Amino acid sequence: MTRIGLDVGALVQPGGDRGLGRYTVEIRAAAQKIRGVEVVPIATSHCRVPATPFLDHVRTLGQLRKVSLFHSTTVTHLPLIKTRPWVCSIQDIIPLDLDGYTKRGVKTDFYHSQATRCDVVVANSNYTANRIADRLGVAPEKIVTAPIPVSAAFRRGPSGQADGPVAYACALVDQRSRDDRKRYHWIQQIAKQLRKSEIQVRIAGRGIRAHEFPDCTVVGELSDEGLRDLYSASICFIYPSAYEGQGLPPIEAMACGCPVLAFRNTSVEEMVGLEEFLVDDPMPWAEQDLVGSMPRDAVCHFSDKVVNLAEDRTRRSEYRRIALVQARKLSERTLAEALSRSYRLASGA
Template sequence: MKIVVNTRVLLPDQLEGVGKFTHEILWHLVGQHPEHEFYFLFDRPYHPQFIYGPNVKPLVIYPPARHPFLFYLWFQGMVPRVLRQLKADVFLSMDNMTSLRTQVPRVTVIHDLAYLHFPEEKKYLDRRYYERFIPQFAAASRAILTVSEFTKADVVQQLGVAPQKIQVTPCGVSNFFKPTAYAQQIEIRQKYCAGEMYFVFVGALQPRKNLANVFKAFDFFKNLTRSEVKLVIVGRKAWKAQSILKAYRQMEHKADVVFTGRVSDAEVRQLYGSALGLVFPSIFEGFGLPIIEAQKCHCPVITSNTSSMPEVAGNSALLVNPLLPDEIGEALMQLYHYPDKREALIRLGQQNCQRYSWSHSAQLVYQKLEEAVQTPNISVKYG
């Protein structure tokens, strides 16, 4: 089988949620199925680390698709041509988008519908592109993959997709994530926090991650405890980060907040493993990968009681209303004051992250690829 894959999100040292999902699923898929040919479509020069085996053939298709006009040209102009030239059996697209101008069976991953729930976060042209085309992409795909039951239900409700067309393929957590040795914990605390304990947040700095309320919660916590505990913010500045920086400047205890920027995965692992806990009260997530990454590192988790996060965390985390800073602050207090609570959450987190396997999710993806090839073709009018 010739499996053509949209891999334009595979960028070295820049893998976040969608990129990590793409990397892990494809690494396992290629290894599990050496009998098939995989053609990876990049929109810029690729890194050899993403060529996972001898059965992978990389192709660079220009122009780089980083703008709605270029999305359109790449997916509706260049990709169909390549699919036709390769005589592809199936096209797997990992980033919510696909080609409408092809009869090749398509399997599309839809990670979330944040553009519908938070339209103000998107630039005007991006929003209009998503509003017009994502429903068409969903209709044109033989199968849709989502990373959570929450996103599946959202796609059914918002886009009118039949539930049986959607397969939930959750994120996993690799054995790369593991507890941090005590000596390394001391080193990490010394490096970032002058030796003091800290809470950690991991994610891109953008409004939906709810850092403004995290800062208020941390001020609440500091005023009640008068402790030397720090707050470490790990991640790049993303869109509309100005509002986050404004909230930071208004903090009473901003001197105890440490911004690391983007760091290596190895450093993230150690930051998880050396923290009092992960504070991740995001407003909306398709999955929420830091939850299980932290748990694999024996880091207790505070997360939101909204969208996919209760599903992902189960009973293994402190669930809070992300819009109530005092409630987040109370959860910080619990992790700080009650070691037994932390230990119980660590044990529950170890059990919880065992539910998630990249290998198993890759098997589910493959099943849908096979089914897509075997399903009779259904003509979808291009609009």
């Protein structure tokens, strides 16, 4: 029996039900399905008090004595001293790629440089794997791609009636902290254009500043079950993001039988995976303009695709079917297989 020490520090942080916390939950669930593996939780610290990092690392090293291998869910939780083989997950390298990212600094550069000390790096998309190799200098043969699947609530598939009495598209917004790469302001531009065709845009999420979306219907924070209902009856899910390491929201929408309209960039193209759901990005992230308005012709083109989908029931039904097929390509089984490969590679088996 191989004892894998799994970093679960994100689960005790605020917002642990999304982002890194949700990633950790899915990794743990998949790892527990690997034959011959025992998952041992390692409570890495998320403390930001300057006086405590040394003690935190000592505590982590003490926990690692009882495991064969350590899987850190982020580079920021790697200990300074390496006493066991390391597997480290890297969801993206946004802090290194995007010039305006607020978390870029000496500390961020140091944490990412730790990746070269890892025996295996786990990326959640081929796009991210390639960026890790290019920017961090990690050998490609040491990188394993392991996308996470959607959570159990979305794996149950569509709920309710596919087409409700009111035609609407939907989007997911989180404005609790600034994240320009999401380009949420483009949703408002699209919604204003869609109003001319009497199509609503309903936005769910946290910390939504409703005054920034005057042409949208703000439904606020929803549970996974609530999102499932929203997606299931929607014409499509609008996803304007310029950069993703994996991009889980569109996969969640597709798992509910909701077609997606997203821009052909980064891992979004890879995860959405269907030409019917992708639009050329008029302002790629490499231009480093994440706050600019969506060009007028792009707004019209994008909105026309929504309108065409709303008016064509046959196409909409077919798109719902292929969305489900695409989403089901990711599962706990595929994740467990990738993790098993990572652990064998790291341990030299």
